[in-house]
Amino acid sequence: MNDIPWGDLALNLLAVIAATIVFIGAIMATAIKIKNQSIIDIFWGPGFVVAAVVSYLVSARGDGNDTRRLVVLVLTAVWGLRLGAYIGKRNIGHGEDRRYTSMMRQRKDQALIPFLIRRIYGMQGGLIILISLPVQFAMYQSEAIGIIGSIGIAIWLIGFLFEAVGDWQLARFKADPANAGKVMDRGLWAWTRHPNYFGDACVWVGLFLLALGAPWGLVAIVSPIVMTKLLTSFSGKAVLERGMRRSKGEAYEAYVASTSGFFPLPPRRNKTVTPS
Structure with a gap:
C-alpha cells in the first residue's frame, strides 16, 4: 500500500x-x-x-x-x-x-x-x-495491461456493442410507422429489455478492471456499482418501465413476462406481444 x-x-x-x-x-x-x-x-x-x-x-x-x-x-x-x-x-x-x-x-x-x-x-x-x-x-498505474486489463477490454467491447447495437435497433424500430404502438421485442431486445443499460454497465466494469493494475485500484469498484445501481434502480430501468407500463399496457406486461429484465438470457417461449 x-x-x-x-x-x-x-x-x-x-x-x-x-x-x-x-x-x-x-x-x-x-x-x-x-x-x-x-x-x-x-x-x-x-x-x-x-x-x-x-x-x-x-x-x-x-x-x-x-x-x-x-x-x-x-x-x-x-x-x-x-x-x-x-x-x-x-x-x-x-x-x-x-x-x-x-x-x-x-x-x-x-x-x-x-x-x-x-x-x-x-x-x-x-x-x-x-x-x-x-x-x-x-x-x-505503471504495470502493463496484462490479463485482467485484457479481460476488461473484452468486457468493455461486449458492453459497447450491446449499447450501440441496441440503440441502433431501437431507433430503426421507432422510425418505421408500422411499429407504432408496438413493443420492441426484436434483436438484442428479445434477450434483455435493456440491452443499452446492460451494455453501459459492462463498459464501466471493463474500465474498472483496467484500473486493477495495482491493488489500490480496487477502491474504484464504487464506479460500476454506482453506475449499475443508477441504471437498474434510479434514473434508468425503473423509471422507463413505469412509463412503458402506463403507455403500452398489456403488450408491455407480456414482454416483461417473456424477456429478461437486465442480464441477457434466451427469450422465454410463448411470447405474445401485441399492439397496445
Missing part, C-alpha cells in the same frame, strides 16, 4: 473536479438561456470524456503505463462521444423532456440557479467525478 501515489491522485481529482464544474456550469448556462434543461442528457457521456482527457494530460509526467493510459482514454472517449451523439440526434428539435419540465414546475418561488444545482447539475457533476474514478486511477 506504500506505493499508492496519493499526491498525484489528489491533484488529478482536483483537476477533474475543476474541469467538471466548468463543463457542467457551461451546460447549465446554456440550458437556462434556451430554456431546456434536458440538454444535460446529451452531455452526460461527454462529461466523462472531459474527465478522461484531463486525467490523461495531468498524468503525463507520472509513472503510469503509456499503453494503459491511452487505451483508457480512447475507450472512454469512444463510449462517451457515441452516447452523446446518439442522445443528441434523438432529442434535438423535440423540446424539453417532460421529466425536466415537471421538475421545473416544482421550483415555484425558489431561486433558479441554486434550485438547478441542487436538483440537476450538482448531482450530474458529482456522479461524473465519482464514476470516472477507474479512469483517473488507471492513469497512474
